[in-house]
Amino acid sequence: MPVTRHIPESTIRRISHYLRALEILESQEATTVSSEELAQRGGTTAAQVRKDLSHFGSFGKRGLGYSVAELADRLRDILGLKCRWRVVLVGAGRIGSALFEYPYFVQRGYDCVAVLDSDPEKIGMSWGPVRIRPVEELELVISSLKGDIVILAVPPEAAQDLADRAVEAGVRAILNFAPVQLRVPAEVHVTYVNLVLELEALSFAITQAGSRT
Amino acid sequence: MPVTRHIPESTIRRISHYLRALEILESQEATTVSSEELAQRGGTTAAQVRKDLSHFGSFGKRGLGYSVAELADRLRDILGLKCRWRVVLVGAGRIGSALFEYPYFVQRGYDCVAVLDSDPEKIGMSWGPVRIRPVEELELVISSLKGDIVILAVPPEAAQDLADRAVEAGVRAILNFAPVQLRVPAEVHVTYVNLVLELEALSFAITQAGSRT
DNA sequence: TCCTGTGAAACGGTTCACAGCC
DNA sequence: GGCTGTGAACCGTTTCACAGGA
Incomplete structure (x- = not known):
């Protein structure tokens, strides 16, 4: 992981929302999701979703969107949810x-x-x-x-x-x-x-x- | 009251803190308080206190500070705490x-x-x-x-x-x-x-x- | 073509600095 | 002299707009 600069508190809160949305998508067996759809489910805008994620790396595929399972995994990692x-x-x-x-x-x-x-x-x-x-x-x-x-x-x-x-x-x-x-x-x-x-x-x-x- | 513009959410939250601080001051029978002291007790800066309050009017006296009782009363009014x-x-x-x-x-x-x-x-x-x-x-x-x-x-x-x-x-x-x-x-x-x-x-x-x- | 990733512009809130009043 | 009230400068976040890769 690159040495992360200061990440806005607000970004973290939204990341939590994205993860929640992704888990719902997972349970519905969706495989990919666009920043647009994630934004709607997380109560924000597509540009905001992309900006938030860009703080931590590039997880999506241009033209395609994000892999639901992969992104959820990365977000759990970011939020420190990989351990108890x-x-x-x-x-x-x-x-x-x-x-x-x-x-x-x-x-x-x-x-x-x-x-x-x-x-x-x-x-x-x-x-x-x-x-x-x-x-x-x-x-x-x-x-x-x-x-x-x-x-x-x-x-x-x-x-x-x-x-x-x-x-x-x-x-x-x-x-x-x-x-x-x-x-x-x-x-x-x-x-x-x-x-x-x-x-x-x-x-x-x-x-x-x-x-x- | 002047037709209030948009007030930042953060200002409202701080106002709640100021009121809490003022109530403690009231119980200690303090009569006046400076923006500096209110800031310390509210966990912010003096300039921020003055800016926050300025959204709602001018409640202080230059060179003197704010009347504890009067300001507490105004803040209760602002927060809608005058009724049940x-x-x-x-x-x-x-x-x-x-x-x-x-x-x-x-x-x-x-x-x-x-x-x-x-x-x-x-x-x-x-x-x-x-x-x-x-x-x-x-x-x-x-x-x-x-x-x-x-x-x-x-x-x-x-x-x-x-x-x-x-x-x-x-x-x-x-x-x-x-x-x-x-x-x-x-x-x-x-x-x-x-x-x-x-x-x-x-x-x-x-x-x-x-x-x- | 579609959708991401990202510099650049716009916006809004905070901090500064000082004029104005006690 | 002391402290408030406030326009202006500053700074961080959000939004825009587009380059670039699937």
Whole structure:
């Protein structure tokens, strides 16, 4: 693989969509697909599809399109889906529980190898094959189970401290559900899921549209 | 309010962060704040704060900064948080259940007024004051309860059809948790929460960083 | 002919720098 | 002097348009 320059975040998100579309095409036993069709299924434009893919190489055949199976394979490679990832879930509340059972994680290669919580009532409970452990063991769990990704599904007050500890223990990727901006070293990647913020974006949009009349 | 031009989505998201920061400042009884301080707490730059706010008017005093209480009030106004929103939750699975109990929704003015599901085992169950209703009643529920926002927490196969029906029933905002791109008329606003995609962005980032050595 | 891959142009958002007001 | 508000410069992403290979 050539030394990749900086790839826009937006490109990565679209690549995920393309892969999803390709998997549907695979199940329909389509063998080739054009940038045009991929664009429609991914919710973007043909030029955008080609530009996105060009960051990573030339996977298509001129005049013909892309091989569905081959492109899907390359995209899985790009997104790092060729291996299984070890996820440590911190927070066994409602959100944590929903994520633990979320079927698409396992399907995509993300295995939740441990669950931690601070609530003595929850500690020791078994969720399937996983026993809930005290949050004090975070460092131990990360290092002994070789966790790649930490999911924080905890109250906002607790998030920064837990993030610091996870980073210290060697984690380089955090998916944060707590509605706070985390401060982490530059080499650590954080993505945010802020549920209230998404609703606020909607109520803003409705309010705006309404006031235009 | 002047007829607002197009406001970048990113600005709205930052405004949400500013409001969160202002509320913390309010609780600490701070009275004024500079764009510089707001930027630090919101995870951006001072110039960006000023630019973001300038889309909506001039709320600060030169040489002095912004009044915390006044700015918070204006931002609530902008985000449409001055009223309560009526949310219809479709899907009473793990995710739906977590969202229903999510405390920050109510706190911000989003009330879940109805829950629907297609599973006969769930229909009729009571979640607090709300009884789970069959998904067939979607249109009825939206019109009788005057739903403003629909949250889709359903399997991907079901999402498009439910979105169509919700739009038909008059909903103008959808928060979609199903991992599919929805096709809706331009005047309907959709925001996506795609959990797998967030993890994929992380595994891509880790893979990239690793391969650079 | 068809469709990809890619420089070049266009666009939009961010950053800069400073005028203007407290 | 201090800090906001904003046009202008900058920069990264998207779109265009076409060269080039199946």
